[in-house]
Amino acid sequence: MTGDHYFTAEPTTAARPREVEFSAGGRDYTLASASGVFSANRLDPGTAVLLRKAELPAHDATGPLLDIGCGFGPITCVLAASAPAATVWAVDVNERARELTAANAARVGAADRVRVAAPGDVPADLAFAQIWSNPPIHIGKAELHDLLLRWLPRLAPDGVAWLVVARHLGGDSLHRWLVEQGWQVERHASQKGYRVLRVTP
Numbered sequence: 001m002t003g004d005h006y007f008t009a010e011p012t013t014a015a016r017p018r019e020v021e022f023s024a025g026g027r028d029y030t031l032a033s034a035s036g037v038f039s040a041n042r043l044d045p046g047t048a049v050l051l052r053k054a055e056l057p058a059h060d061a062t063g064p065l066l067d068i069g070c071g072f073g074p075i076t077c078v079l080a081a082s083a084p085a086a087t088v089w090a091v092d093v094n095e096r097a098r099e100l101t102a103a104n105a106a107r108v109g110a111a112d113r114v115r116v117a118a119p120g121d122v123p124a125d126l127a128f129a130q131i132w133s134n135p136p137i138h139i140g141k142a143e144l145h146d147l148l149l150r151w152l153p154r155l156a157p158d159g160v161a162w163l164v165v166a167r168h169l170g171g172d173s174l175h176r177w178l179v180e181q182g183w184q185v186e187r188h189a190s191q192k193g194y195r196v197l198r199v200t201p
């Protein structure tokens with residue numbers, strides 16, 4: 001046993017490589033994954049609901065798009081493949097997750113458009129056309145709120161954020177909290193116990 005969590009900055013466990021296969025937006029993906037990152041063995045069911053139910057960016061979208069908490073990069077790769085002219089920022093505190101996302105961006109032919117970064121390394125003047133996240137609920141409510149208060153204000157005025165949260169992990173209370181913060185929030189979809197929230201300024 002080690003004290004590693006998927007949101008550990010530098011996992012100390014050996015990175016046992018593996019591959020995760022899934023389909024989204026009419027395309028098939030085979031991405032690299034490894035122990036020490038979130039849902040290393042399969043596409044997380046919440047992420048699957050998000051990618052199935054939210055509106056993927058249009059083919060001609062230019063972004064910039066942001067994936068908060070990219071993990072091994074499934075959302076980032078689907079965004080980059082769906083919008084082949086868009087720049088996609090992929091942010092995670094976990095170094096191994098960032099390495100995997102960079103490798104997976106190359107797998108989907110988007111290495112030149114995917115910017116993988118630690119949270120502090122995203123240019124402060126970027127406004128995002130879309131923010132996508134299966135957010136890290138397990139960091140705790142206060143930390144999750146801080147995370148959202150940090151990134152959601154960086155939506156462009158006509159931008160949209162898509163979030164997926166399990167109902168039993170507080171999806172509905174997060175919805176209410178976002179409304180209290182002044183965001184427009186729509187429960188866009190609900191499937192398999194997951195809420196897909198569409199958030200706009």
Ligand SMILES: C[S@@+](CC[C@H](N)C(=O)[O-])C[C@H]1O[C@@H](n2cnc3c(N)ncnc32)[C@H](O)[C@@H]1O
Nearest residue numbers: 006007038047069070071092093094134135136
């Ligand atoms: C629920 S996982 C989702 C991972 C990936 N997007 C997916 O769908 O498989 C949340 C991710 O957020 C990352 N994370 C935790 N705290 C963070 C923070 N403060 N800023 C950015 N990412 C964070 C974790 O390391 C983890 O990879």
